[in-house]
Amino acid sequence: MAGDGESDVQMLELKSIIGFNGKVFAGLKVHPDRQHIIYPLGNVVIIEDIQTKKQRYLNGHTNDVSCLAISKSGKYIASGQVTHMGFKADLIIWNYETNDIYCRLSLHKVKVQSLAFSPNDLYLLSLGGQDDGSVVIWDVKAKQSICGSQAALKSAGMTYCVAYSNSNDNIFVTGGNRTLRVWELDRGNRKIRPTDCTMGQLKRVVTSIEVSEKDEFFYCGTTSGDVLKVSVEKQLFRHYGPAKNKYSKGITALALVKTDEMLVGAGDGTVALIKGDTFKKVKSVKIGDAGAITSIALRGNGHQFFVGTENAQTYRFNFAEFTYNLISTCHSDPVNDIVFPFGSSDLFATCSENDIRVWHGSKEMLRISVPNITCHAIDFMRDGRSIISAWNDGKIRAFLPESGRLHYCIEDAHNKGVTAIAATSDCKRIVSGGGEGQVRVWMVGSKSQKMVDAMKEHKGSVSCIKVHKNDTECISASTDGTCIIWDLIRFVRNQVIFANTLFKCVFYHPGGMQLITSGTDRKIAYWGCIDGAQIREVEGSKSGSINGMDIASDGKYFVTGSKDRLIKVWDYKEAEVTHVGIGHSGFINRLKICPNQKIIVSVSDDGAILCWDYPF
Template structure:
């Protein structure tokens, strides 16, 4: 609440930010460009309730207004006309308006549309090519046709066979046919898609069109046979963790609510999806031999999967009462260490055994890393401590204390130092031997640093967090060498591939970004 919600305009060719516009609070609900790209209209969420028109050339707001009358509901969508830079439409719960922009007086004036006794919640709008009428998809599963000039309801249908879970996307073709997507995944003239349809986009003169869904899938359709082709997949909620197999950079895995996904590094292609309904995977790791994926879940279970087939190989029930929040596999591929308390497990072919349980942490364990000799590990916690553990005697060897909620910890490759990051926005180097701080860097100007990873040669490390920036650091110099700007949400985790060629970062909005690492190994 009350935090600014930015509108970002991107330069598509340069892949860079053209303008960052800040007026809305909490959320931006919808956007629409004017037909000649002179203006942009933005709609704030229910807590903001305003419509703002922006001049794209000057990158400034022209004017704004409450989206609805005081007695009305809240606005959900906005759409510009196809031929007039000064006319756009807004709609939602209890409101449907045609707006006229008066640039010289810096005002927008609404015309309230009259739908009579028909009361509907409008989720999407499509404007006719000649701007004569508006089509409004409703949560009731029907479509209203409203005359643009007068704001009067013309007709509403279909009467008998309404769309299940409401109409969520509309696109009017030049032929006069209407594409309709519904909340149930039904798509007129097409087969059912995974979850609800959220958007439809036409390509070129109409040979193809694209459909987006609530499950973060993008489908391509041909007008000739209306058969769908799945061309892109993604997470539709926060990505919790990313893992890369030892000794290869061809694959990586991510986890989120309900699923684990394995991806090809060089292509944006999903190779495997492992789904556990109604559960959230908090942490994942590959065992060094590449024969299994270990994962920690919020139901307190550790699940081990085959990385090729996705078959469940082993389940450790009640591993941690409050959920498994971190996990790491030993180099010998026989033991794993899990967080939620720190526990060490021995894995056999079809069984498991708890070897040790260490309980010194007082809060959530956010990260665990194991030394190469498998004799020690380090755990980071929100209680402000990082503890180095003896994995043979199951006792603490050293404790690092700071005024922060630690988010991530990692060993320097030579293993005489550890690096930490957290809510204090600092990256700190620590001595493993006595737990004393060596160096402290200002890692971020705003927000928590959530992710940190170091290259195999120890020369560089990367960070990312609530400032949405991927930063590459020189370890010895303690300076930022490169900054990556692409994420729209807080960065949750990041990993550098084994050959330091590719960097993978994930964020709270479900995004997965692949970057060319700027200091690639000479080999």
């Protein structure tokens, strides 16, 4: 990297991660110590203390974590990942106490679908995804594979899930599309031998399996919305139900309780307690905006249990009363922008597809939902009375920050979606940019909003707009390779900057005489405001465009975030990297230094929000 003094670069300290990948089936786990929950986010596995919310992180995967398992003793955590076509997907066994990698194992192609530890921690069972289709038994102590086999007959479909016996290290079960098998490990001959379960005329797609405590039966959740009960010893189908009122959108999670009852999670957000023999509902509740229930994790004997959902939400359930409360939530889609209110470092807002959220630390204070529409950018009015937002349906919406109620809406603000937005410090005007390349100025009040002028010079969509602190000019960055400084009194171009890049970010230095830009050419460039001449250019990223940038209010340092998933803190005068932050597993879209310069908040494609200690 040009002049970044790599040998002196220090690591940024990660304070907290807000996020949870709810699309990983059975991805939320409770550790046997009952004090920690474990869940994936991107390529990181997070261990969180249930009481204190303190987090620790398991970093080692090169791509998104696709499955999790915890050994019965709690000594080991296993996690599998997905990777690119043609490559092998790693699975990692972690030492729980030290957070270290115990061993890295690699055999499966493209994806590790499911994992399970044997009851005495002797073996780890892994199942490959649809491009692999094999089951492999690994010796945990020797850190190597013992044997493997194709998970299903060629006439059957894909295998989705695995489960181990509760007392026998040599017996396990696999299930999937028209396949249900009980396997026995012959350690001496290094072979696993399957027995197909006799299902008669019944055809089902199995998505989850739980083995009863005494290993007599195992239970399967299906996409048809019913539960199968099968004998382990005889591999014989015994019973299924409910016969009527099956669970809508299929059964997506299953957990057995010691009372011979079963917890069921469904694709429509239903969580139910059913009897293990008749499958009759004992209790049932439907969570409104959760999406599919993807995980049910018992805490101890089940007085309390946790539920993870497709929409990146986690709930704590009281077993006796069957009531629940939301304990964490985050975006389940890429986060496009993050902004702090003027002078406030405790609150910040983020936006994504369908919603805007206001956060206090890691707690969600407000959610503003606009279904089926994507919010590209947000800003707080300086007086704090409204949040203005840019949407892909071409509208500018302003919301009240306490109630989330719609304050006003500017219809047809841009005909190819609103892509960038900024407010003047007097709170009287909004400057917006659109997909068609226009920059428009709006006079806004609570009762009326009107367009003052439209400036048409950009040929590509506007990616970023910043208003000068004196409110007399603004600068817009575009994907057409230009940044234009606009006069906000005469509504004409003052200066134009050209570069061979798709500009992603532009900022005024707090001194007001210089600009700083970044884009797809991976370069960070300094420019003079008056003549538009380039002062300096440095390489900002080894790979991937620089999508996010912010300058500290004192102008001494700035931060960048890019597609290489790294946060970098730069000395402005020297143009050298002082600190690097590693933690994101998705492309970084935007980042901000809070007004009191205590933390940096960054957001990414995987829905994650990361908070870092500001190092100065």
